[in-house]
Amino acid sequence: MSGTAAYARPLVAPAPSPTIHPHIEIVTTREQRRARPKLAYAVVTIMSLFAIFAAQLLLSIVVSQGAFQIEALQQEQKELLRTQDALSENLNLYGSTQNLATQAAHLGMVPNPAPLTLNMDTGAVYGSPGTADPMGCGGNCNLITNSLLTGMPLVDAAGATTGNAVAPVVAPAAASQTDTAPSTTNVLPAPVTR
């Protein structure tokens, strides 16, 4: 017997061989490549953001512009109301009984001291016609004074003012900024009386 033990072939550890690690990378599939975010998207997003900001800015400019316009219009309304007040102050003054009486007297009108009354039912006329005092109340027709009328211009028959005109509360020039001449096509026909 050979009895020789067989020696097992020594196990040799494999000598470390200079291995070159291969460069491995995941190859993206076409789908993956397609799904990858592109620069364009970012650009679009940022551009839209800018667009939104710009729009908002413009909108706020427009809004505040509108607010300024409202403010300006309110201011104008305030001024117009103020002018209206001043004009109605003048109107009240021009319409005062004393002014009308003075203007009428200036035009040569005198009060009728003997008014006649006509009864519409019977046709009867009451009263006897008299002659008016050419002076009108002996020239004393306007005893009831009105200090606001001092210097009020007198209007003659042709409609022109005479006398020392006091400046009215609103100078006509100051009042008319956007005035247009009143339409004459729609006026009521009025008889011309003399």
Added chain:
Amino acid sequence: MRTRSSRARISLAVLVVFAIVSVFVVRLVDIQVVRADEFNAASLDKRGKTITTYGVRGDIIDTHGAVLADSVLRYDITASPRVALLPQDAAVSVPAQLAEIAAITKQDPAAMYAEITSDPTSDFMYLVKGVTLDVFEQIDALDVSWIYPERKSARSYPNGEIAGNLVGFIGTDGPQAGLELSQDECLASDNGSVTYEKGEDGTALPGSEVVTEQSKNGGTLRLTVDRDLQFYVQQRMEQTALELGATWATAVVIRVADGHLMSVADWPTLDPNNVDDASRDALGSRAFSTPYEPGSTMKALTAASLVDSGAVSPEDGVVVPYSLEQPDGSSIHDAFYHDTQNLTLAGALVESSNVAVAQFTDRLPAPKRHDYMAAFGLGQYTEVDFNGESAGQLPDADQWFGRTNYAVQYGQGMSATSVQMASVFQTIGNKGVRMPVTLVEGCEHSDGTTTGVPAADGRQVLSESAAGQTVAMMEQVANKSGSASKLQIPGYRTAVKSGTAEVAVDGGYSDNSVVISYAGVAPADNPQYAVVVTAGIPDRVFSGLIAPTWRDVMAQTLTTFRVPPSASPAPDLPVNW
């Protein structure tokens, strides 16, 4: 890999972050919630500006809407001498700017400059007060940096003296007289305020206005008075007073149906635009405030009381001597000497006989006669409650001794205002129903509501028949008395009573100081208006002098209100028996 230590670090970080956030939250709540009001106020102080918005005082208008008093805008131009005198561009000099302003306001620039330099440290002075809008606009256009216009509301009375005594006026301390004072509750306005945020340049940021208090305009006070009639009546009374040399004159026109005063005229009167020029006794309304002994116009009331009580009828008669001796030794006599007459009650009015009225008076006990006078409103304030109104004097019946017992029946020993007398004739004209005397129709607010509408409940003082008989007796006066020719209004029947009352001077009556008056209604067949005209202390002592005034005022009233003429002729009652 998470280790214990990394977990601890994370916890610590979270804790720190949480602590910091907590601090911020606490601070946030403190600022935004706890002290929010305080900070808001403080920030508004910095950014915000509060301006006053002005409510406008209401107008006073006549019954047709003619404006008797309105609120107008005026500007006070104030200046800061301190700012004015700061060194500035050579191009703008203060004297040159002042010259420009003075040219607009027609002032003396030298005086203005002197005033500015008198206190160079002052920050406030008035350059000119109360300029109108166009003057303000011209000054504003000069762009002077050191002037500060202040807007203010002023009062304008476009009709001047017309109803000036009624409307009253406003002084620097507010309403001073007349309806401006007594109706202030209606007319007064409330100012409001608006807060806005100002930008860097001081202009208001759009949309930042907050109305913190709404301003409120005053109500419009509508009177019963008719402006044009008032003008005529005042004019006629002034003419009368000047013609008669009277010291005062009043006239009242009252609508019979509802007691509305269509005109209350006083002379002297005032122009509310120019109160400084008015005499002191013209600041109120004499027709309301100054009672006088009315004299014989009271005989109409006496006759009405006697007829209503059934004690006397218009055709009952008495024998009338010129003078009648009284049990106490005094005597009553008539104004003019006459032979003994047989007068009816109507005749007693036509002749205005004191002696006849005294004899008729005996047929009705004094307390009853007093009750009639009180029922007519004598001795009491009228419903108008005018500023400074007098109730007149009506002594109690138990004080009517001797002659006074009769004198009160012909308007001496008692007193009444012109308005009270007008109310008496309104009652007689209105079939015996006394209507509340009314001067204000109501207070009209901007929301369309009207407040202060006076009561319109009448009071039956006389029977309709007694009132009618009294009017018929007064028609005899208009047609048969000595002044009849001055009392005719063509087409209309009139019914009047004259009065010449002696004025008490130094405890006695004076023959030369009298109050003359006429009072009556028209048209007599259907009375529409009552008119009382009165002149105090005329040169001559004769009531007939004021008869044409009564006629003219009544004629103008009938014309103004287009009253239809009388349809039937006047009744003819016997004067003598």
